[in-house]
Structure formats: structure tokens, C-alpha cells
Amino acid sequence: MKNDSLCIFLNLISVENRIQRRTINHWAYNGGAFRGVMASNRFHVLRIQCERLAQSELFEIERTQAEVISIAIMKRPSAFVRRNVEWHIGAPENIEDGGVVFQLGRVQSVNAPQFDDVRHAFFEADSETAPFTWGVFDKKTQACGILKKSGVSLNPSEIAAKLEQLLNASGVPAESGYTIYVEVIPDPESFVESLFSAHKVVRFSFTARYENAFDVSRLIQRPAEEFNELVGGKETTVEVKGDDLNRQVLEELTRGVASVGEAASAMVRAEPQSRLKKVFLRGTPLFGEFMWSNEKISPFEIMLHTLRDTYNRMRRFNGD
Secondary structure (H helix, E strand, O other), X not given: OHHHHHHHHHHHHHHHHHHHHHHHHHHHHHOOOOOOOOEXXXXXXXXXEEEEOOOOOOOOOOOOHHHHHHHHHHOOOXXXXXXXXXXXXXXXXXXXXXXXXXXXXXXXXXXXXXXXXXXXXXXXXXXXEOOEEEEEEEOOOOEEEEEOOOOOOOOHHHHHHHHHHHHHHOOHHHHOOEEEEEXXXXXXXXXXXXXXXXXEEEEEEEEEOOOOOOOOOOOOHHHHHHHHHHOOOOOEEEEEEOOOOOHHXXXXXXXXXXXXXXXXXXXXXXXXXXXXXXXXXXXXXXEEEEEEOOOOOOHHHHHHHHHHHHHHHHHOOOOO
């Protein structure tokens, strides 16, 4: 009898796992976000960070920053961003190799024209629209990819702000003594190129806010963040001047600054006799792109590894 019960229990687990896998495949292939086999899929690259609250909960729950973000996603939070428009995180799922996949979208009440087949007449009635897209969070880098989709996620700054609001609305960051910030990562390549192509670089400055990211430059960026936090500042600006600053050091610092969505600028002299020119770390927001060519492989796994590779290339890191 015990063996029969055990077999039934194991069969139920097997059925549940198969249903879960079919559900994931259904989301991946019929969810409306992926463009199809062999099609190109672009996504915004964002950085999710946690800042320590000045006053935390009395009995705060100790968690790592990656755990705070992951659990907040798994809570499926909702938040009203304006009247009649509610944003949601839906269908979160942990995937292999440290990823969390989720839906991100809004539900909006609209007054839409419809047609009555019985009366054979048009009329207007209240209804809802629910456009959504897909996101993947990488626990290893705390980078997040959001698929670009018309009507919901074309603007990286706007979708970052919505995601930030939702994650904080989950209550998870506060109960662990944090608030979450979601930043757009700028592509630093054109700025770095302007440093190396210049005849001289005579001034460089960058901003630093909260101490969070584990992979910032320890030479000066980390101490600047620590200083800003210790004095209770909102933002600290660090500036260096010289006859001709070291490009290699500035490149490493620039990539660290970009990885957390901070600002940087430099004064350069393009030619020996030219005037000084100020250049900024702005440029195009960083994005990733992948091809989904095998229906037997989840596009989420491909997106996760593309996200990680895109981030590591931006930082010039090797490996996973």
C-alpha cells in the first residue's frame, strides 16, 4: 500500500513537471513577444541595484541583493502608475544557470468600439487591453534584459522606471533594509573611443551614488560610493585634471561607471592645435540581440546567456 502511494505521489510530481515545462514552452512560443524561429530579438540591458535604507525594519530579513531582487520578482507585484493603468509582473519562473524569467506589462481600461451581431450595430463599451513583454534577470551580474516590444517597452528609461516601481511595491526590499533602483546602462564604446582618439585628455569626472554593485572599479569608484554613503549624500562627483591622463585607467573606470548607470565626462583636445572639447558618457543605451533558431531550446536560456555575454563584453570581462 505504501509503495502504491509512493508511486502515485511520484507520478503526480512527474505530471506537474511536464505541465510546468509545457507552460514555459507555451509562454515562449505563443506569448507574442518572440518574433519566431531564426528571427532577431532585441532587448534593453538594465542594471538592478539595491541601496541600503537609512532606517530599516526592526526585524529585517537578511538576504543578499540578488536574493532580494529575485524574491521581489517572484512575488508578482502590481502597481498603479497612473489612473486606470496598472502594471504587473507575471508568470515568474526560475531557470537554469541563475536566471529568472518573467512577464512585464500593463492592464488599461479603454473605451473601445465594438459590433453587435444581433442588432447589427456598432457601439462603444468599456474593455481592457493588456500588452506585455518578457524579461530575464541574471542573478550573477544583476543585469536584466527586457525584450523590446511596440506599445509596452520601446523606451528603456520608461520601462526601467516601471520595473523599479513594481519591485519596490513587492515589499521585499524594505523588509530586507533596501530600496531598489533600476538603471539604463549606456553603451560606453563611443565615449571610450573619443578618449583614445584624442591628442590629449586633460580632465575626467564621474558621479557616484550608493554602494551596491560588486564589480565597480575599486581604485576610486568604490571609495567614492562609500564616501557618498557615509556622509549621507545623494551624489558625489569626482574630478581629476592633468596634462594628459592615462587612457587605460580611464577606460576601466568608464566601463564601471556605465555598468551602474552613472554619468561621466571628459575634456579632450582632439588635435594638437584644436580647442578643448567636452565629451559625455551618453550614447545609445546598451542592448542585446539574439537569434532563436531551435524550438527545442528555450529562448529564455538563450536570452539569459546573451544578456550575460553582452554585459561582460561591455565590462571587458571574460567567462560567465
